[in-house]
Amino acid sequence: MKRPAALVALLTAMFAAVLVTPAKAASDVRIEVLSTPRADMVSDGNVLLGITGRHLDDLKVRLNGKDVSSAFSRQQDRLIGVVQGLTDGSNTVTAASSRLVITNHPRSGPLLAGPHETPYVCGTADFVTLAKVKLGPPSDANCTVPTRVDYLYRSTADRSLKVLPATKPADLATTTTSDGRTVPYIVRVETGVINRSIYEYAVLNDPAGGEPSVVKAPSGWNGRLVYTFGGGCPGGWYQQGSETGGINDDVLLGQGYAVASSSLNVFGINCNGVLAAETMSMTREHILETIGVPKQTIGWGCSGGSYQVFQIADDYPGLLDGILASCVFPEVGFATLHTITDALLLDHYFTSATGWTDEQKRAAAGFGKVGTIANLAAAGRRIDPRVYCPAQLPVEDRYDPVKNPNGARCDVYDHQVNIWGTDPATGAARRPLDNVGIQYGLDALNAGKISVTQFLDLNKAVGGFDTDANFVPARTVADPRAISTAYRTGQLINGGGGLAGTPIIDYRQYWDEQPNGDIHLIFHSFSLRERLRKANGDAGNQIMLVQAGDAPGGFSTANPVLTDALASLDRWMDAVDADHGPGTPHAKLMRNKPGALTDACWSPTNQKIVETQVDGIGTTRCNTFYPAWPAPRQVAGASVANDIIKCRLQPLSKSDYKVKLTPVQWKALRQTFPNGVCNWSAPGVGQQPPAGSWPTF
Numbered sequence: 059m060k061r062p063a064a065l066v067a068l069l070t071a072m073f074a075a076v077l078v079t080p081a082k083a084a085s086d087v088r089i090e091v092l093s094t095p096r097a098d099m100v101s102d103g104n105v106l107l108g109i110t111g112r113h114l115d116d117l118k119v120r121l122n123g124k125d126v127s128s129a130f131s132r133q134q135d136r137l138i139g140v141v142q143g144l145t146d147g148s149n150t151v152t153a154a155s156s157r158l159v160i161t162n163h164p165r166s167g168p169l170l171a172g173p174h175e176t177p178y179v180c181g182t183a184d185f186v187t188l189a190k191v192k193l194g195p196p197s198d199a200n201c202t203v204p205t206r207v208d209y210l211y212r213s214t215a216d217r218s219l220k221v222l223p224a225t226k227p228a229d230l231a232t233t234t235t236s237d238g239r240t241v242p243y244i245v246r247v248e249t250g251v252i253n254r255s256i257y258e259y260a261v262l263n264d265p266a267g268g269e270p271s272v273v274k275a276p277s278g279w280n281g282r283l284v285y286t287f288g289g290g291c292p293g294g295w296y297q298q299g300s301e302t303g304g305i306n307d308d309v310l311l312g313q314g315y316a317v318a319s320s321s322l323n324v325f326g327i328n329c330n331g332v333l334a335a336e337t338m339s340m341t342r343e344h345i346l347e348t349i350g351v352p353k354q355t356i357g358w359g360c361s362g363g364s365y366q367v368f369q370i371a372d373d374y375p376g377l378l379d380g381i382l383a384s385c386v387f388p389e390v391g392f393a394t395l396h397t398i399t400d401a402l403l404l405d406h407y408f409t410s411a412t413g414w415t416d417e418q419k420r421a422a423a424g425f426g427k428v429g430t431i432a433n434l435a436a437a438g439r440r441i442d443p444r445v446y447c448p449a450q451l452p453v454e455d456r457y458d459p460v461k462n463p464n465g466a467r468c469d470v471y472d473h474q475v476n477i478w479g480t481d482p483a484t485g486a487a488r489r490p491l492d493n494v495g496i497q498y499g500l501d502a503l504n505a506g507k508i509s510v511t512q513f514l515d516l517n518k519a520v521g522g523f524d525t526d527a528n529f530v531p532a533r534t535v536a537d538p539r540a541i542s543t544a545y546r547t548g549q550l551i552n553g554g555g556g557l558a559g560t561p562i563i564d565y566r567q568y569w570d571e572q573p574n575g576d577i578h579l580i581f582h583s584f585s586l587r588e589r590l591r592k593a594n595g596d597a598g599n600q601i602m603l604v605q606a607g608d609a610p611g612g613f614s615t616a617n618p619v620l621t622d623a624l625a626s627l628d629r630w631m632d633a634v635d636a637d638h639g640p641g642t643p644h645a646k647l648m649r650n651k652p653g654a655l656t657d658a659c660w661s662p663t664n665q666k667i668v669e670t671q672v673d674g675i676g677t678t679r680c681n682t683f684y685p686a687w688p689a690p691r692q693v694a695g696a697s698v699a700n701d702i703i704k705c706r707l708q709p710l711s712k713s714d715y716k717v718k719l720t721p722v723q724w725k726a727l728r729q730t731f732p733n734g735v736c737n738w739s740a741p742g743v744g745q746q747p748p749a750g751s752w753p754t755f
Contacts, residue, residue, distance in 0.1 A: 086111045086112045086113070086154065087109065087110070087111035087112070087117070087153050087154040087155070087156040088109065088110045088111055088156060089107060089108075089109050089151055089153055089156050089157075089158040090107065090108045090109070090110070090158075091105055091106070091107060091158070091160065092106045092107060092108045092138070092346065092351050093105055093106035093140075093342075093343045093346040093347050093351070094339060094342075094343045094346075094376075095374075095375065095376025095377065095752075096376070096752060097158060097159065097160045097161065098159075098160070098161040099161070099163070099169060099170070099339065099752070100144065100160050100161060100162045100163065100343070101162065101163045101164070101165060101167070101169055101252075101253075101339075101340045101343060101344075102162075102163075102164070102165040102252070102340070102343070102344060103142060103143060103144045103145075103146075103162060103165070104140055104141065104142050104144065104344075104347050105140070105141050105144060105160055105162070105347070106138070106139070106140050106141075106272055106343075106346055106347045106351070107119075107130075107137075107138070107139060107140075107141055107151065107158075108136050108137065108138050109130065109136060109137040109138075109153055110135065110136045110137075111153075111154070111156075113154075114132065114136070114137050115132065117137065117153055117154060118153070118154075119137075119139075119141075119151065119152070119153045120151070120152045120153075121141055121143060121144070121149060121150070121151050122145070122149055122150055124143075126139075126141050126143075126151075129141050129142070131273045133273060138272060138273060139272070139273075140272055140347050144160065144162040145162065146162055146163065146164055147161065147162065148160075148161055149161070149162055165252055165253075165340075166200040166202070166253065166254055167253040167254060167336060167340065168253075168336065169253070169336045169339065169340060169754075170332055170333075170335060170336040170339070170374075170752070170753075170754045170755065171330065171332045171333040171335075171336045171476055171477075171754075171755055172476030172477075172754075172755040173476060174254065175295070175296060175473070177296055177451065177452075177455050177466055178199075178201075178254065178296060178297070178298065179296060179297045179298065179448070179450040179451060180195075180196045180201035180298050181201070181256065181297060181298040181299045181300035181321065181450070182194060182195065182196050182201055182203045182251065182256060182298070182300070183195045183196075183300075184300040185249075185256050185300040185301070185321075186300075187206065187208060187247065187249045187258065188208065188210055188219055188245075188247045188249075188258070188260065188305070188306055189208035189210060189221055189247065190221075191206075191208075193206075193249065193256065196251075200251070200254050201251055201254050201256075201298045202251050203250065203251055204250075205248065205249070205250030205251075206248070206249050206250070207246065207247070207248050208221065208246075208247045208249075209221070209222040209244060209245070209246055209247070209263075209265050210222055210244070210245045210247055210260075211226075211227065211230050211231070211242070211243060211244045211245070212230075212231040212233070212243035212245070212308070212311075212312070213227075213229045213230075213231065214229045214230070214231045215229045217231075217308060219245065219306060222244060222265070226242070230242055230243065230244070231243040233262070233278070233311075233312040233313075233314075234312075234313075235262070235278055235280045235312075235313055235314030236280045236282075236313040236314055236315075236625075236628070237280050237281075237314065239278070239314075241262060241264065241277060241278040241314075242264050242278075243262070243311075243312060244262065244263065244264050244265065244278075245260045245261065245262060245263070245311055246260065246261055246262075246263040246265070246269075246270070246276060247259070247260045247305075248260075248348070252320070252337070252340050252341050252344055253320075253322065253336060253337045253340045253341070254298055254322070255298060255299075255320045255321045255322035255323070255328075255337045255341070256298060256299065256300070256302065256320065256321040257302070257318065257319070257320040257321075257337075257341045257344070258302055258305055258318070258319060258320075259305060259316060259317065259318035259319075259341075259345055260305045260306070260311055260316070260317050260318075261276045261278070261279050261311075261314075261315075261316035261317070261349060262276060262277065262278025262279060262311065262312075262314055263276035263277050263278060263279070264277045264278070270348070270349045270350070271348075271349070271350070272346075272347065272348075272349070272350045272351075273350070275349060275350050276316070276349055278314050279314055279316055279349065280313060280314030280315060281314075281352055281353040282314075282315050282316070282352055282353055282354055282355075282356065282628065283315070283316045283317075283318060283342070283345065283352040283354070283355045283356065284310055284315045284316070284317050284318070284355075284356045284358050285303075285317075285318050285319065285323075285338060285341075285342065285355060285356065285357055285358065285378070286302070286303035286304050286305065286317065286318070286319040286323075286358045286359060286363070287303050287319070287323050287324070287325075287334070287338075287357060287358065287359030287362070287363030287364075287366040287367055288301070288302065288303035288304070288319070288323060288324030288325060288326065288327070288359070288362065288363055289324070289325055289326060289359070289360055289361035289362035289363050289385070290324060290325045290326020290327070290329070290361070290362045291325050291326065291329040291362050291365075291390055291394075291440055291470065292326070292329075292437065292439075292440045292445075292446040293326060293446045293447070293448040293449075293468070294324075294325050294326050294327050294328050294329030294330075294362075294448075294473065295328070295329065295330075295448070295466075295468060295469075295472075295473035296447075296448060296450075296451050296455075296466055296468070296473075297327055297328075297448050297450050297451065298321055298322070298327070299321035299322070299324060299326075299327030299328070300321070301321060301324060301327075302319035302320055302321050302323065302324060303319035303320075303323055303324055303358075303359065303363060304319060305317040305318060305319055307615055308615070309615035309616075309621060310615060316345070316349065316352065318341060318342070318345055320337050320338065320341045322334060322337040323337055323338055323341075323363075323366060324362070325361075325362025325363065325365060325366065325390070326362060328473075329362070329390060329440070329470055329473055330473055330474050330477075331365060331366060331369035331370070331373075331389065331390070331391075331549070332369075332474070332476075332477060332753070332755060334365075334366045334369070334370065335366075335369065335370045335373065335374045335377070338366070338370060338377060339374065339377055342355060342377060353631075353632070353635070354379035354380055354628075354631045354635070355377065355378055355379050355380075356378070356379065356380045356381070356382060356624075356627065357370065357371065357378040357380070357381045357382070357383070358382050358383070359383055359384075360383065360384040360385040360613045361384075361385040361387070361578060362390070363383065363384075364383040364384065364385060364386045364387055365387055365388075365389055365390045365394075367381045367383050368381070368383070368386075368388055368389065368551050368557065368586070369389055369548065369549075369551060371555075371556045371557050371560045372548055372551050372552060372553065372554075372555040372556050372557040373547070373548040373555060373556070373748070373751060373752070373753060374556065374751065374752055375555060375556030375559070375751055375752075376556070378556075378560065379560070379631055380560065380561045380562075380563075380627050380630070380631050381560055381561070381562045381563065382563045382565065382620070382623060382624060382627060383562070383563070383564060383565070384564075384565045384566060384567070384612075384613035385566065385567075385578040385613070386564050386566060386582055386583045386586060387578075387582045388550075388551045388582060388585050388586045388589065388700070389549065389550060389551050390470065391470065391474075391490065391544065391549055391550065392490070392544070392549075392550045392700065392701070392703060393551075393582055393585055393700050394577075394582075395438075395440075395441065395470065395491065396689070396691055396700060397434060397579070397689045397690065397691075397700075398434045398435070398437045398438040398440070398577065399438045399441060399491065399493075399523070399534075400423075400493070400496075400498070400689070400690040400691060401423065401430070401431050401432075401433075401434035401435045401437075401438055401690065402434070402435040402438030402439070403493070403520050403521065403522070403523075403529075404419075404422070404423050404431055404435070404498065404520065404690060405431050405432050405434075405435035406435070406521075406529050407516060407519055407520050407521075408431065411515065411516070411519070413512070414508075414512065416428040417507070418502070418507060418508050418512065419431060421499070421502040421505070421507040421508060421693075422498060422499035422502045422507075422508055422512075422516065422690075422693065423689075423690050423693065424501075424502075424687055424688035424689055424690055424692055424693040425570070425575065425579070425687050425688075425689070426570040426571045426685065426687040427570075427571055427572065427573065427574070427575050428575075429572075429573060429574040429575040430570075430574075430575025430576065430579075431575070432574075432575070433574055433575035433576065433577065434575065434577055437577050439527070440469060440470050441469050441470055441471065441489075441491070441523065441527045442469055442526065442527035443457045443467035443468055443469040443472060443486070443526055443527070444456070444457060444458070444468065444526070445468070445469075446468050446469070447466070447468035448468070451466060451468070456468065459526060463485075464485075467486060467487075469527070471486070471487040471488075471489050471491075472486060472487045474487065475487040476755045477543060477547070477549060477755050478490070478537070478539075478540045478543060479539060479540070479543075481525075481537060484525045486525050486526075488537035488539055488540040488543075489525075489534075489536060489537055489540055490536050490537065490540035490541050490543070490544045490549075490703050491523070491534050491536055491703075492533075492534055492535060492536035492541075492703060492704040492705075493520075493522055493533050493534050494533045494534070494535055494704065494705075494707075494733075495533075495705050495707045495731060495733070495734060495735045495736040496533075496690075496691065496694045496705070496735075496736055497513075497517060497694050497695065497731075497735050497736065498516055498517055498520055498690060498693070498694055499512070499513050499516055499517070499693060499694070500513075500693060500694050500695055500714075501688075501692075501693045501694070501695070502693060503715070503716075503717060504715065504716040504717065505716075506717070510717055510719055510723050511723075514723060514726050514727060514730065517727075517730050517731070518726070518729075518730045519531075521533065522534030522535075536703055536704045538743075538744065541703050541704055541742075541743060541744040542744050542746075544703060545703075545744060545745055545746045545747070545748065546746065546748060546749040546753075547748065547749065547753035547755075548748045548753060550701060550703065551586070551589060552589065552593055552747060552748050553586070553589035553590040553592070553593040553594065554593030554594055554747070554748075555748060555751055556751065557590065557593075557599075558590075558593065558594045558599075558642070558643060558644045559599075559642070559643025559644055559646070559647060560599065560647075561599055561601075561627060561630045561631060561634075561647055561651075562586075562599055562600040562601065563601045563603065563623045563626075563627055563655075564583050564586070564600055564601065564602045564603070565603045565604075565605075565613060565619070565620060565623065566578075566580060566583060566602070566603070566604050566605070567604075567605055567606065567607045567608075567609055567612055567613065568580060568604055568605070568606060568607050568683075568684040569607045570684070570685070570686075570687055572607065579687065579689065580604070580684060580686045580687075581673065581686045581687065581688060581689055581692070581698060582700075583602055583671075584671075584672075584673040584686055584698050585698055585699055585700045585701075586600065587600055587602070587673075588673075588697065588698050588699040589699050589701055592699060592701075594644050596648075598647070598648050598651065599644065599647045599648070599651075601623075601655055601656065601657060602657045602658075602671040603619060603623060603657070603658055603659070604658075604659040604660070604671065604680060604684050605619065605659070605660045605664075606660065606661075606662045606664075606683075606684075609660065609664075619660070623655075626652050626654065626655040627655075629652050630647075630650060630651055630652055630655065633650035633652070634646050634647060634650045637649070637650055656668055657669065657670045657671045658680075659671065659679075659680035659683060659684060661679075661683055662683060667679050667680055673686045673698050674686055675687065694736065694738075695736060695738045696736070696738045697738060701742070701745070702738065702741075702742035702745065703742055703743070703744070703745070704742055704743040704744065705736035705737065705738060705740075705742055705743070706736070706737050706740045706741070706742065706743055707733055707734035707735060707736065707737065708734050708735065708736075708737035708740075709734050710727060710728060710731060710734065710735060712724070714735075
């Protein structure tokens with residue numbers, strides 16, 4: 059039956075009305091957390107949100123049913139605002155038909171790292187702000203003090219920061235930011251406590267224009283945030299500390315960078331990478347909720363600072379967009395502890411062994427100087443619960459196996475007990491430390507630098523550690539659960555997580571051949587490079603720059619090598635951000651890397667040599683100047699990746715030895731290694747990729 063045209067038109071209009079998607083349907087509105095990478099990792103009852111979609115001007119936004127629309131302002135094609143009043147736990151934000159669940163955590167934490175450590179000594183009474191004022195005693199067990207904001211200015215007289223008076227002073231400097239604006243050198247400094255940690259950050263802002271906000275950026279800000287991380291590790295437990303990684307950098311502040319740090323991001327105060335990530339995440343979130351979202355966040359740190367930037371970038375993607383690190387180690391728990399505990403065992407052995415020359419000791423250890431063995435042995439005591447207790451920790455609270463067996467154990471593993479768990483047999487933290495099957499000095503034997511007798515005696519007598527780091531005849535055996543945890547949760551850096559998409563500038567002053575040795579060995583940079591290569595197919599996102607140990611300026615903005623590198627890093631990140639094409643984050647990094655940003659070293663006379671940095675001794679111009687001496691496990695046959703916690707064992711084979719062993723010597727070797735020796739070509743026991751990002755404990 060043919061319908062009249064009028065009826066067809068009416069039916070068509072009716073169906074069209076039914077099929078039209080409502081203007082405020084979920085597909086039209088998107089709610090996004092801007093102040094932290096994850097909606098389940100919000101803290102302090104506040105969150106910075108962005109809302110995009112249609113009909114934004116009359117949109118109603120609700121938090122747990124309460125209208126919070128007034129918190130939002132229009133910024134071009136989106137709404138942006140800080141929503142306050144979140145309760146601890148689950149919260150729901152709605153806009154039109156869109157819904158976002160946000161999990162809030164207390165300002166005092168925890169967020170990622172598990173229950174707070176006790177005892178815990180507050181440091182606010184001794185902390186001096188940039189305004190030269192002490193924060194004063196805390197008001198509670200979480201070391202809380204009132205947040206303070208100070209305005210300072212840079213003086214033309216001596217370049218110091220001084221408190222800004224009511225009338226602008228005659229010696230007020232001006233500065234030109236990296237984006238070309240000349241502004242008064244007036245700095246807004248905020249200091250307070252978040253996550254039981256003292257934080258501070260500074261940014262150029264002229265108070266004549268008012269306080270900054272998420273919709274009104276600080277007047278001199280170049281849009282970038284540099285987060286500084288402090289070094290150390292020994293003594294880094296049971297304390298809040300009274301210093302940060304430092305924010306008073308004339309070059310960074312003068313160019314317009316916001317500069318931030320926190321006391322628990324100094325590894326000499328807190329030697330726990332997860333707690334460092336937690337503190338940085340919460341501090342960064344607060345900054346973003348105060349002055350707005352930066353273009354990029356850059357991690358800046360040396361030694362213990364490098365531990366933090368690599369673990370945070372790889373395991374907690376979204377917190378750091380670029381890295382400029384020095385005195386590089388991949389992480390503390392393995393790259394460093396493997397090397398320094400091996401040195402501790404070797405040093406203990408050599409103390410009583412006879413017939414060894416200094417050159418033979420050096421060859422067996424691998425280091426460039428024999429003094430490195432004793433130097434690193436002292437650092438190896440950070441696994442001893444009795445040696446590196448911080449001065450602030452009362453003696454009566456400290457562990458003593460006889461007098462106070464339940465006291466605070468001052469070592470790396472027990473400080474990280476939330477990560478490793480407790481060994482029910484000992485009450486101490488489980489340890490991912492192992493040297494079973496390691497043939498110390500193997501390459502030195504095969505090169506004819508030590509004798510078979512020395513090799514046999516060394517491996518028979520070197521021994522291991524008990525729970526309290528006492529020397530024992532047996533080798534150290536790692537806890538299987540701790541091994542699994544290390545790999546699954548990224549405590550041993552894999553390189554294929556967030557680091558795959560992070561530009562890395564690895565700057566190093568060469569200290570391997572200091573007369574008395576040094577812990578900051580260049581092979582660690584090649585360990586990181588090899589892990590990146592294994593995970594991603596190449597390590598092109600790591601740029602290595604090497605200078606002499608006495609290079610003027612060192613790792614600071616007083617060194618033009620560093621300021622040039624920072625400018626190149628900015629251009630690299632900007633290019634990646636502008637690239638909306640296909641490909642993985644790593645692929646985007648590779649196709650946007652500035653052509654002038656390449657590996658290089660500077661000769662001792664400061665001549666720049668552009669060449670790929672390679673692991674080895676004397677094979678290139680750079681490693682002729684700055685050879686990469688191996689560590690004890692490399693001398694034993696391990697890869698420079700240094701990523702095997704516990705090696706798989708294989709039967710002894712005479713073909714592995716380039717020297718002839720007598721039947722008596724062969725029998726002695728079999729007695730020393732009754733279950734076999736390390737097969738370094740096989741994956742380690744329990745070795746596996748990380749289970750995912752943002753691990754919590």
